[in-house]
Amino acid sequence: MVTFKLNGKTVQGEEGQYILQVAEKYGIKIPTLCHHKALEPAGMCRLCTVELFDGRRSRFVTSCNYPIWEGMEISTDSEAVHQGRKLIVELLLARCPNVPVINELAAKYDITEPRFKKENKDCILCGLCTRMCERMGNSVISLTGRGVEMKVDTPFHLQSDICLACGACASVCPTGHITLEKIRQDISKHAVKPIPSEYEMGLKGRKPVYVPYAQAVPNTPAIDRSVCVYFKTGGCKVCTEFCGVDAIDHTMEDEIVELNVGSIILTPGFEPFDPSAFDSYGYANHPNVMTAMEFERILSASGPTMGHLVKMSDHKEPKKIAWFQCVGSRDLNRCDNSYCSSVCCMYAVKEAIIAKEHSGDDLDCAIFYMDMRTHGKDFERYYNTAQNAGVRFVRTRVHSIDPVQGNADLLSVRYATESGELVNEEFDVIVLSVGLQTPPELIELADSLGIELTQGNFCKTESFEPVATSRKGIYIAGAFQGPKDIPQSVVDASAAASAAGETLTPARNTLTKVREEIPETNVINERPRIGVFVCRCGINIAGVVNVPEVAEYAGNLPFVEYASDNLYSCSQDTQEVITQIIRQKNLNRVVVAACTPRTHEPLFQETLINAGLNKYLFEMCNIRNHDSWVHKNNPDLATKKAKDLVRMAVSKVGLMEPLEEADLEVNQTAMILGGGISGMSAARSLARQGYETHIVEQSSQLGGQALNLFHTAKGEDVQEKLRSLTDEIEKDEKIHVHLETTLADVDGFVGSFESTLSSNGNDETLKYGVAVLATGATPLEPLEYCYGKDSRIITSLELDRKFIDKDESLKDMGCAVFIQCVGSREPERPYCSRVCCTHSVENALELKHLNPEMNVYILYRDIRTYGEREYLYKEAREAGVIFVRYSVENKPDVALEDGKILVTVTDHVLGLPLEIEAELLTLASAIVPNKVDDVAQFFKVPINDDGFFVEKHAKLGPSEFATDGVFLCGLAHYPKPIDEAVGQGRAAASRAVTLLARKVIQTSGAVADTNPAICSACGVCVSICPYSAPSFIDPEARFFPGKAQINPVLCKGCGLCVASCRSGAIRLKGFDNDQIFAQIYAMAEAV
């Protein structure tokens, strides 16, 4: 260590360090134009000159390259230094009067106009580019010429062959003298092109060192070897200079790690279809023809245009956008993907609506489609919203896209309308709704794993084992199983976890390590002794905020015993240091001023625990996201703000008190309400994982609606499979089936529910830790199409029954008609029942098998045979099933005349009425959820307008409720086919196991608490809480009867009740009034 004086202050640096480095460490800014951390200092700009007193005399040295020595005295901003620097800046301003960085510098020195003869150059000859090029291992450019002739150039001013066009020179150029354009024209013989960002779909460049995307896990940068200069020249390694913790190792190689595992889950996903090959769409050539994935990026606030909806050709706002559906899906002519990609209709609708939100209602959005497939939960509603919002839906398939003559930005589209009219329309942007497909490498992987694929190259699964591959122990989730959307993928994922968990049950908890318990110090009644740790976050914070100054400031705040700054507070070594300091300094409150508590608070709380402190004696303030990032152009104010934030945190933390986290024992028993396919699947999974499970079924038989189903879409015999499932359930000792039983009452909460089961007048009490609601649905009994008036007019399930019963009469019929959307997609039931299209197509095919001569008609609105169910549709058409489309305004007419069933429908091609005499009319009636109002009440879970349960999160929490300990699956969630019901049953089990696997669960300490003495028992808190945490104290209770109380177990600490309590009777621990006000008062000091 070398000790010397810096501006009168005694400082220390390491032997061999330069003055500038030490000054930087102490937060002293020295101006420089030619210094770069990764480059050897050159001392060229001379701006960093400082005054050195060596004991005898003063002289001027450049701080960037003057090595420190013991006892020297440095003055970084003496009058002489300041005057000299000012003159240098003035000289540079004369040289480059139009360079922003010089203008800014001049403004700082109060120079408005140079006193010298002006030139108009843009290079300040700082040499950063040439030194950087040298560092890249190339030295393509150098400073050539002498004196005033000096310039940055290649040898002999020839375009270089060895230049990699890496752009490093341009990236360090402070004045804009070297640009990519200059590299292209003057420096390199090679093409200058950005590295396309995979995440931004190539719409933007990225660096060779990059985090794939903002939410990537792990969120650490990686080096792309294929473009990293080090792997090309052996030079560069600049990144290592910037990494404060030496984390970069260029010698690392890929390693093969062998793991011994009990099961494998495949979640490799899909690739979006590449439409480049569709030459008639011109995707490869026209910037305004883009894929939906690219369009997603443009809509995204973090995308290449920062969420600004513009054309890629000229960055102007588009007026008209078209979406082309089924690009790379349902197509055998121009690609091999004849399946439906399931998700594109919905995403196109969504993109159209968001585009309108971005650009305003004037934006014309048209979606060109074949069938609108919005079969997901609440999707049909969304489709209706889009129509109402003015999104045009045009049923047609467009052949080609042509640029408009004379205006290359415009795209011309020629198409036929439904009425057969030819239309020419021009659009600014055309979005290709590309489909999902399995990439070739996955097909290879499947081959090497020995798992079977389907015709569409998706993983082959069975309906009753939807997440099991053909190879035992290998499971599957997500789009590799078939094209699907997010909720379905999440369901699959949980189901796969559950399936794997079933196999691995014996191994559960065998690798768990028990953490050493550190006794908690009692700090109650102690005077606060606060420690403040200010984080530099490398340069993330310290690059803007003067961190040492903030730390010094914090050290002088009341009750602060210790304050320091760290390079990376979250690094493991710093954590240990903080632990030691808490112990040594006997701290009882801690403030960390760093980044976001969202990601890092638990980490620091852990540190407190390790130091024997209650983890709630902690406060974090975000001087990165809230300060250095947003105020990076104003370092002085940012430093001031950091001080304000730290002062606020300090004043709050002094009032923090240790909070307790309640332990809650979990009753490791599950109750499943509903004995259908999904309920049984859930039960089987829970039992296989070792948990006692009760199935409560109101009917006298297990099986639910599946009892009426003939075949699955994949052709499996439902009854056979159902029987084996039921058998297994009945034989399983851990599963207790309660038939003809209903739920009379539910009490308790997560971990300890208690219910009254009522069976034929007998009540029984059941105690359990978690509940799965699988209450199912029933087919709608149609009120139209003469249903009930003729035995030949039946519902789909009734037809299934005929198949199950092998009804001979089916064979002899000459004509059968199916009518779709009976009761679905109607104003009173504005949802798609999802399964009916596939079901009818399948049954139509079955009829064709029975009698190929039979005329089979399907009258439909949109055929929604999503995913690989599309093959059935194709097969049906090939088999001669006649599909006639009708519109909801012009529904088919069914008349019974002379014992004949006459179905009249307007043929959509001819536009003329078509009368069919049907010998069998099957109505694909809607699926209607069972009435579960009482159940919803018992568990305090919500039901939507259609009567289906509302899950915790439409996308990410499809199989659980917001209420802890309650899960859902099956038709009670939304109509779904058997495979999806089985999957969701498993998924619910999987989610339940996350609770059951723990014997004890901890509740948060930051929960609300009532003061019953001032509670007015108004009930606002009880009604407002989304988690049912508040309740009234028993009116018969001895103390505070009828007043509100809060169950800390259920409370999530959201503060809704606190804010709405009109008596001020509720407080939120950890965010108490005095704590918040202390913060506010501390803030007021800043104003």
Added chain:
Amino acid sequence: MKIQSVKDLENISQMYSKKLYTPDGIKVNIGMASCGIAAGAEASYSKALEKFPGDNGVRICQTGCIGFCELEPLVEILETGKPRVIYKNITEDKILDAIEDYQQAHFKKKWILGQMRDPRCVLEDIPNPLAKVEPFEGIPFLEDIPFYSKQVKIALRNCGYIDPDSIEEYIVKGGYAAFIKALHEMDAAKIIKVVKESGLRGRGGGGFPAGIKWATCAKHDGDRYIICNADEGDPGAYMDRSILEGDPHSVLEGMLIAAVAIGSGQGYMYVRNEYPLAVKRLITAIRQAESCGLLGDNIAGTGFSFHIKISTGAGAFVCGESTALMASLEGNVGRPRAKYVHTVEKGFRESPSNLNNVETYANVPPILLKGAKWYAGMGTEHSKGTKVFSLVGKIKNTGLVEVPMGISLKEIVSDIGGGVPKKKQFKAVQTGGPSGGCIPGRFMNISVDYQKLAEVGSIMGSGGMIVMDQDTCMVDVARYFMDFLKEESCGQCNPCREGITQVLNILTDICAGNGKEGDIELLEELGSMIQKFSLCGLGTSAPNPVLTTILYFRDEYESHIRDKKCSAGVCKNLFHYEIDEEACTGCTLCAKRCPQEAITGEKKEPHTLEQDKCIKCGICYDACKFDAIAIR
């Protein structure tokens, strides 16, 4: 033959001293340094050689710079038993006559510079070969001519006395004895001690004590290098060139001694490529030294090895700066770097490197042979020994002089240099090359040493000395040097590149009559910043000409700016010529010479000058013998 000992040197000495001092027949030594050649010595030599090709009584030989460059070609003619006579201005047409003149003993006074009393150099302890010789009558003794009388030749000890292409003649003059002594009798510490005690300071300009430099370099581990800076770049200075052309072995010997003292095996000679003759003679000298076993492996059987390579510079002034020189030597662009780590620690190829210039090395052998005390006995407290100056400019006796430190400026300029010609007024002397300062007449009595020169704002530099008379405009002088420096600044650092450019812009404006109030202060401000903030010596000393001229001749600047007058008649926009009617005799000389026919007048009548036609070429001014052309 391989020289192993003092004995071997003595043998050679004996063999060759006759040739040098007592030749058979007449020996004609023609001064064949660049100065002589420029004046036509080569033609004289060829002509003489044509006439006397063999050894038929007259032998034609070459030698280096005899010193009085103004009078080149100088030819020395000698015959055993007679004094040596130096003929001046012996061009091709005169050479044969001169030889005849000597043979016939006519001794035309007009042709003769003088005769010589003692041709020995400081290192010779042989009896004076001319001691018993009868002097010629009527010929002045060289030693009595003021130009020579005040000189003490140490570095220039052999220049003009020996054939530079002959190692033997160098040895006769005591050459290599110091090296052999150092090799056999002294150890490194002892050599360094002697050099330290002698007070020898670097003659290249910095004036850093050579002994301390050697000692520091020897202290650092690594492949140490001995480098000789022969990149003499100051305009008007040619001391090093003359030494290299006249006595290359003296430099090699100095480097060899340094190599022994510092412990180096490799030396480099960085010579300007504009000195082709010096390069040629150096190459010859190195080959000779190698063949005599004085350079190479295992020298004199002691195990000591030393090699010297020559590297030629491409003519960048800044390459005289040590770090730039070393960068150039390494094959990189010759640009300086910050010297916070000294070159004696990390220099050439990141190794400890000792850099001295030609003159410094040339001083070393005499110091070693004659002792530190002898050397330190000359000069002033902090400046010991002698210094070579090249005396140029508005002075009678242009030439190369070596004087003891401490001699007054006046002695150099007036006595040795003979003062300003044409009865003009002496104005200033500029020392130290382009980054030196201009010393006005009132300081002429100061003694020439490092400190005194610094006190008056100038530097010793490498020894350039430019004398200026009343016709010199000091603003223009400053502008001239700034123009030179602008071209020669390496361009790396802002204060130097941008600062000098702007100083030059301001000076150019002033000289063009566009100067404005505040310019002088701005020049001072800039100058002061450039001195403090520049990266290398070039920048830090660059403002000297401006600052010293402002310091001493501020009125001249002011009259340029305020009155728009250049009293020296240099800045064309700021003066005009007039004919002084009273002084004009009507000789018509001016009218005849005027290229613009701007002067008219009758014979013997005062002439008139038409200002509109006058282009201020100054021909009339120079031509007029009656001072009738006046600058107004």
